[in-house]
Amino acid sequence: MPTTHTIPTDRNETLAAVHHAPDSPAHDAWLVCCHGFVSDKSGSYEARCRRAVDEGYHAVRFDFRGCGASDGAFVDQTLSAKIADLRAVLAYFDAPAYVLFGSSFGAKTAFHTAVETDRRIEAVAGRAPLTDNRAFDGMRAVVDSEGRFVYETGHTVDERFFADFERYSFEDVTIGLDVPVALFHGAADESVALRDSLDATAAFDVDVSLHVYSDEGHRFSRSAETRFRRQLFDWLAVALSA
Numbered sequence: 001m002p003t004t005h006t007i008p009t010d011r012n013e014t015l016a017a018v019h020h021a022p023d024s025p026a027h028d029a030w031l032v033c034c035h036g037f038v039s040d041k042s043g044s045y046e047a048r049c050r051r052a053v054d055e056g057y058h059a060v061r062f063d064f065r066g067c068g069a070s071d072g073a074f075v076d077q078t079l080s081a082k083i084a085d086l087r088a089v090l091a092y093f094d095a096p097a098y099v100l101f102g103s104s105f106g107a108k109t110a111f112h113t114a115v116e117t118d119r120r121i122e123a124v125a126g127r128a129p130l131t132d133n134r135a136f137d138g139m140r141a142v143v144d145s146e147g148r149f150v151y152e153t154g155h156t157v158d159e160r161f162f163a164d165f166e167r168y169s170f171e172d173v174t175i176g177l178d179v180p181v182a183l184f185h186g187a188a189d190e191s192v193a194l195r196d197s198l199d200a201t202a203a204f205d206v207d208v209s210l211h212v213y214s215d216e217g218h219r220f221s222r223s224a225e226t227r228f229r230r231q232l233f234d235w236l237a238v239a240l241s242a
Contacts (some may be wrong), residue, residue, distance in 0.1 A: 002049075007062070010084050011134060013071035016041070017062035017089060020049040026056025028120050029097040029240060033061040034086060034106030035128075038155045040068030048101070056235045057099075062089050064109075066118040075148075075156040078164035083108040087117055097190065099236060103127045104192060104218065112168055113178035123239045125182040125232060127191055128218050131170045132196045136162075146207045174203040181211040184228050186216030208240075209235050 007015040016043065031052045033045045041061040064085050065072035086109055090098060098121050102110035107126025114121045117199035130136075140162055142149040148158045181204055185197040194212065201210045211231055216224045 005043045005092070007088050009065060009083075010073075010208045011018070011065075011072070013065055015062050015065065015071070015088060016069035017060055017092075018046075018049070019054050019093065020053045020059040020061075022053045022056050022058065024056065027177045028059075028095075028241065029099050030058040030093065030095040031099050031101060032086070032089060033059065034082075034100065034102035034110050035061070035064065035067070036103045037105035038067075038074075038151055038153055039103070039106075039218060040091075042068070044103075044225065048211070051229045051233065055236075057079055058095065060089060061136060068179070073184065075158060077159075078161050079109065079112065080164050083113045086110065086113045090117065090120070097122050099123045099125070101125045101127075101232070102129065105130050107210065108168075108170075109132075111170070111173045111177065115173055121179060123182070123236065124177070125148050125235070127184045127220070127228060128186060129183055129200070130192050131173075131200045133165065133170070135192050135196065136165065137156055168198065170201070173201065174205070178202065178206060180207045180209075180242070182211070182232065182239070184231070186213045186217055186218065186220065186224070189218045191197060191218040207241075209238070212225060229230070 001020050002020045005017040040063050042179050045061040050061035063070040064082050066074035066077045100110035107129030129150050139149045150156050183197045185194050201208045208212050213224045
């Protein structure tokens, strides 16, 4: 039975999280899911956590500050804040080992957290991962000219986000990460170019598994999502056994 949790942050706010526990745990490592930029822990993340439980993993999904049921305003969030949120989740559950999974910007958060956090992180996986910062160049141009970028949903980004964003280079990840990596990317992704995952794969000095899905965009179709989940846990079985 999933249980809900309220996790304090470094700003005296709280994050909303859900823990999915298997009846018979088969793995020490817990899977922690990080949602995308303008998203939350619902939908596909719930289904992925249920699949993790079926595979014998504890799984956690949570809302970053300013998203879903967590405290805070979206406009105040930065990559540094998201890293702090993920660290708070890891510290709260205090599992013996972790696997980080993220979609899009959630993958970027997971990667940068993995090179700056404790040694309990044993593997990192990203679906449609935002690796190269150029993926946000269009948004940056709007912020530079108009002072802010507003999504159709009302989520707003201002110059504070980019002042922080510029501090992070994915080269720091490719140099510093020393655990297995898996990347899952649609060949027709209109938001994050496939070439970014190809470049990241070549730059890593660790074992990397790259899965490319023909005709899939930034959001996977139902059939691609099914294949992705199967391949994710097949990869984990090998990566964690090594």
